[in-house]
Amino acid sequence: MDIQLADVTIHIDEALDTAKRAEIEDKLRAIDGVVSVHNPDNRPHLAVIEYNPSKVKSTALLETVKGQGVHAELIGL
Numbered sequence: 187m188d189i190q191l192a193d194v195t196i197h198i199d200e201a202l203d204t205a206k207r208a209e210i211e212d213k214l215r216a217i218d219g220v221v222s223v224h225n226p227d228n229r230p231h232l233a234v235i236e237y238n239p240s241k242v243k244s245t246a247l248l249e250t251v252k253g254q255g256v257h258a259e260l261i262g263l
Contacts, residue, residue, distance in 0.1 A: 191221060194244040196233045199257040210254050217242055217250060 202210070207225055210233070214223045219241025225233040235247055244260055251258045 189238060190240070191236055192239045192244075193234055193236050194247060195261050196235065196248055196251055196258050197261050198231050198233065198251065199259075202230065202256065206254070206256075210251055210256070213250050213254060214247060217247070220247070 198210075207230060211223045211225055214220055214233070214235055217237075219238040221236040221238065223233060223235050233251070237244075237247065248258060248260050
């Protein structure tokens with residue numbers, strides 16, 4: 187079986203502390219279809235999420251982040 191994966195980058199507008207960033211990462215990782223979440227300390231406003239688009243849509247990932255009380259948007263590379 188060949189699973190196709192995609193990446194999406196979400197820009198978080200607020201400057202978040204480590205605990206809030208970890209909370210958002212945990213919420214994203216809990217979504218069925220999310221493979222990994224990378225939110226590096228040197229670029230805390232950017233979260234790169236690898237996911238299976240047949241299980242979850244990028245807009246649902248964005249809504250999960252925004253549901254944590256922050257302003258965010260999808261950005262294309």
